Amino acid sequence: MDTKRQVATATARGPLTGSMRVPGDKSISHRALMLGTLAVGRSTISGLLTAEDVMATAAAMRALGATIVTDSTGRLQIDGVGVGALAEPEAPLDFGNAGTGVRLTMGIVAGHPIAATFVGDASLSRRPMGRVLNPLRQMGIEVVAREGDRLPLSIRGPKTLAPIRYVLPVASAQVKSAVLLAGLGAAGETTVVEKVPTRDHTERMLTAFGATVHRTETDEGTAISIEGRQHLRACDVTVPADPSSAAFAIVAALIVPGSEVVVTDVLLNPARIGLLVTLREMGAELAVENERDTGGERIGDIRVVASRLRGVTVPAARAPAMIDEYPVLAVAAAFAEGPTTMEGIGELRVKESDRLAAVAAGLAANGVPHEAGTDWLRVDGRVGGAIGGGRVATHLDHRIAMSFLVLGLAADKPVTVEDPAVIQTSFPTFLPLMCDAGGSIILEDV
């Protein structure tokens, strides 16, 4: 085991310039592997994110029976086993740091009469799994879990999984997706109702793989229904660049004076662009160029010019469309004139870390005035504020690590981030891309 520990230090150097392509979307990459496994035939995936979270899902899909190989052009080929035909894994499925991977796979396993054990790292083992296990229990699975429904845990799917109608108690695409994927193996129609739209990649991709998925507007919200025991046909997927990774480059270019950067091929799904909407409200000069459709998703190139930002209030209803982008928004807010208030962000407390607490601690370490409540955060920004000089704990959270390195690229004093290896979970090329654009981030062994 490699026990070497590192820190990363970001220092303001000069403007960021040029064009960059951030890696493939993490949400779409997980789902492409999963649906490729559930389909009959060979699916080819181009542009898959090859980061730790997605590799954990690939390993789990292999353990469930899929054959997955990389071809000579770097594309992934998956020979699926078909709905209802998954193999029982011989060893625990280790999802490392990946919430999406573990929760969606629980849904898939639930739809099969097999048992599986799920494990993860210290961060994933702290995160709540009851939000997924509870609807799956209603459908008939057996669960053996630690107190509070934490990992490690085991589930067994029944011979016949019962369909349910489930109104999401929390705005979560992971819960919605887990129930819909379980519903694929149920005897009858499963419906999930969401009050606030969350990312819809599962529904879109199920349709692309040949399943029938219905959406209806009801008094309770949008109802998404899937008939069980449908067959999926293999499908080729092109994965667009991840807007949640693009967010770091976009905010860096906005706050480092004189910058102009183009981030190419970025997914522009309406359920993922809350940060772009917010940054525009803050006065950011952001242009979407070359907008086009690919594989059922809208994509485009985003041109960002360093801008004078002003504080805004971000409404709670926007949270699902930018849930992973709040840490880096807090960094942008530190460089804006006046307060930025983020409302209804309690979900940040159950991510890879308690992100509300971790962001507040990182801002405090770098002299940024702010106030945090149970489900809100206010950052009192100041244009050209004399900030930085802090050392930030990352708590196994890639987004905390990248956000505070971005802060360091524009701060008066360098910012050091502990354990930057966590960045490998979602954005392995973060450091080289930011440095090639003109940033200074140095790794040091400690």
Ligand SMILES: O=C(O)C1=C[C@@H](OP(=O)(O)O)[C@@H](O)[C@H](O)C1
């Ligand atoms: O479905 C997905 O791919 C994701 C959903 C979100 O989680 P929640 O469903 O818990 O909001 C998000 O934070 C995560 O990074 C990816």
Ligand SMILES: C=C(OP(=O)(O)O)C(=O)O
């Ligand atoms: C919350 C995240 O991921 P996950 O839930 O898949 O671990 C994230 O990537 O910010």
